[in-house]
Amino acid sequence: MSTNPAYAAPAQKPPNSSSNNNSNVGGESKAVAGAAAAHTSLDVSGTTTSPKLQPAVQATTAPGWTAEVDSPLWLSSLHSVIFIITCALAVFILFRNVLTWHLQSFWGASGDFWQSQWDKFIDKFGDDPMMLWVFGTTLFTMIVYWTVGGIYTFMDLTNRPACLRKYKIQPGTNEPVEAGRLMKVIWRVICNQIFVGIPLAYLSYKLMTVRGLSDIRELPTFHWVCFELTVCILMEELGFYYSHRFLHHKHIYKFIHKQHHEWTAPISVTAIYCHPIEHIFSNLVPPFLGVFLMGSHVATAWLWFALAILSTLNAHSGYHLPFFPSPEAHDFHHLKFNNCFGVLGVLDRLHGTDSLFRATKSYARHIMMLSFVPPRDAFPDSSMK
DSSP, X not given: OOOXXXXXXXXXXXXXXXXXXXXXXXXXXXXXXHHHHHOOOBOTTSOBOOOOOOOOOOOOOOTTSOOOOOOOHHHHHHHHHHHHHHHHHHHHHHHHHHHHHHHHHHHOOOSXXXXXXXXXXXXXXXXXXXXXXXIXXXXXXXXXXXXXXXXXXXXXXXXXXXXXXXXXXXXXXXXXXXXHHHHHHHHHHHHIIIIIHHHHXXXXXXXXHHHOOOOTTSOOOHHHHHHHHHHHHHHHHHHHHHHHHHHTSTTXXXXXXXXXXXXXXXXXXXXXXXXXXXXIIIIIHHHHHHHHHHTOOHHHHHHHHHHHHHXXXXXXXXXXXXXXXXXXXXXXXXXXXXXXXXXXSHHHHHHTTTHHHHTSHHHHTOSXXXXXXXXHHHSOGGGOO
């Protein structure tokens, strides 16, 4: 039920003794009676109705902290999602424009650089939509996953470069990672990518055929790609949050999602270390929702899948590196299990499934670090009261 700040009673200081409790009860009763007498409302006919007292906003705070009324959850969440998407698109636009300018200047490309490069790719590998959507998607996503995941794995196996260990979110874990556990992860991930990923890619292709395939040879405009990426980000948040939270249901968790949570301190390549059912409904379907909804070009789909893979590899990496998006929330989820189910944190805020996380120092560290100071040094646990 919503509350009206205009009718909120002032916050009371906590009583010091049981005797104060009794006196406060009497005082509060008088305050309520006075407020009820002072505020009356009119119905549509203009007659005075019985007085109604709106419930006061109550803020529960820990000792030593000042009580304050938070802004509405939907407004806070809206601010968060606008900020995240705007920043992501700004970085992407900047990167694209700078890269395009350099490529055109130094390589002497004429006309639309990206379209000309895509034409060369299609001329070499063919324009069969099924081959591109099924096998092209599978091969491309595996290359992205294992190239970036391989770098993190090298760091986890060798503890090198040593200078990066200070950015560990959970110091002392996976330093180095156990080779036996790692091989188990690698085997499961490859099985998911091949034996689950390829059939799902074929099903996705069939769905896109029904939806209506765009012209393979003609790339969409850059501005339209940005719009599609925005939709994909929002749809993934919806699909992943609710499917992920469903997998935590007490009657389901131990049969499916528990495998992924074997790693309370995750490493990058555990991103899709999971039961095949989870891989379908939590890893593959949510990123595809926006692609299907928008009828995306296969090249746009590849770009989006690459961004989604890079995001989840970072979220599971166990490192909060400078100038990288913060993985604190999902790392906390692996540590505590019952908080931070989403990607952006928007639905976690709306549903209150980040309350425990927000009460910890990990939440203070949940920012992009724009310096080389390790988050644990910038926000040390010892300073938490």
